[in-house]
Each structure stands twice: as C-alpha cells, then as structure tokens.
Amino acid sequence: MPISRDTDLTSSDPGGAAPPPALPQRLRRWAVTARDQAAVSALTEEAGLLGRDDIRLVLVREDTATGLRCDWSALARQLYVLELSAAERVFLGFVLSMAGSHQTALSRVQELDEARLAIVLRALVRLSGNGRIAVGTRV
Known part of the structure; x- marks a missing residue:
C-alpha cells in the first residue's frame, strides 16, 4: 500500500541528504531476511539516496x-x-x-566511489553470513 498522508517521510534536511530520523530504524526492524537486511543496511549506511523524497516515494x-x-x-x-x-x-x-532477483554485473564496481564501494562490500559480507571478514581502509 502506498504511504499515507499521515506518514511523515519527508526529510528533516532541506537538501535531502539525510533520511527522516526514524526511517532507518523502522526499515531495519522490518528487514528479517538476510537479503533484506543486507540491502537495507547498505541503503541506510549510504543515507544520501534514502534521504531523497523521490526515492522514498x-x-x-x-x-x-x-x-x-x-x-x-x-x-x-x-x-x-x-x-x-x-x-x-x-x-x-x-x-x-542483494534484495531480490535484479542482476548487476560485478564489473560495475568500477563505477562506485570509495565510500559506496565499501558499503557494498560490507553489505555483501553481511549477506554471506561471515562475521570474520572486515572491510575498511588500508593504513
């Protein structure tokens, strides 16, 4: 069902850079499958896209x-x-x-900036169920 008028999903940030405060927590609570958890964690960690009204709608x-x-x-x-x-x-x-049947060629990682690449890699590790691999920046 589409979002009702009573549900405030507008960003508190006029530039749309951050999602409404409760939205990430509510989506994490909804995500119970490993696929949904990985996809939601990537979206909420990136935050900028989820901060856009057009994407939320x-x-x-x-x-x-x-x-x-x-x-x-x-x-x-x-x-x-x-x-x-x-x-x-x-x-x-x-x-x-990660969430469903959509297919994206792995070679497209070349088009991601460093921050989004790290987010995707962390989400993939989460999806794999392996809690021992860490994704971060080399020192």
Whole structure:
C-alpha cells in the first residue's frame, strides 16, 4: 500500500541528504531476511539516496503488519526513470541485486566511489553470513 498522508517521510534536511530520523530504524526492524537486511543496511549506511523524497516515494511502503517496508520491485521498475547519476544507479543496482532477483554485473564496481564501494562490500559480507571478514581502509 502506498504511504499515507499521515506518514511523515519527508526529510528533516532541506537538501535531502539525510533520511527522516526514524526511517532507518523502522526499515531495519522490518528487514528479517538476510537479503533484506543486507540491502537495507547498505541503503541506510549510504543515507544520501534514502534521504531523497523521490526515492522514498518509490521504495518505501506502509505495511499493516510490519509498519514500513521496502518495495524492491517498485524501485527496480523505476531505476531508469528516476533522475540518478550513473554512480547512484549502479549503487542502487547492487542494493536491488542483494534484495531480490535484479542482476548487476560485478564489473560495475568500477563505477562506485570509495565510500559506496565499501558499503557494498560490507553489505555483501553481511549477506554471506561471515562475521570474520572486515572491510575498511588500508593504513
């Protein structure tokens, strides 16, 4: 079900750089499968895309049982309709690949900046269930 008018998902940041304060926690609470957890963790860690009203309107839905949820198929349908940079589209492609049946070629990691690459790698480690691998910056 689309988000009702009573649900405030507008960003408190006028530039849209940060999602509404409670949104990341509510989406994490909803994400119970490993795939959803990995995809939601990548989105909430990146924060900038989830801070955009246009992306939230496509992705976030109200669910009577769980509150809010991510509508991955709606985001996949709108991926080339939304005004995104190439790097943003690639990042969301990886998020969708973790969440569902969307496919993104691994060679597209070359198009990610360092921060988004680290986020994708951490999410993949989380998805694998391996808690011993750390992704960070080389010193």
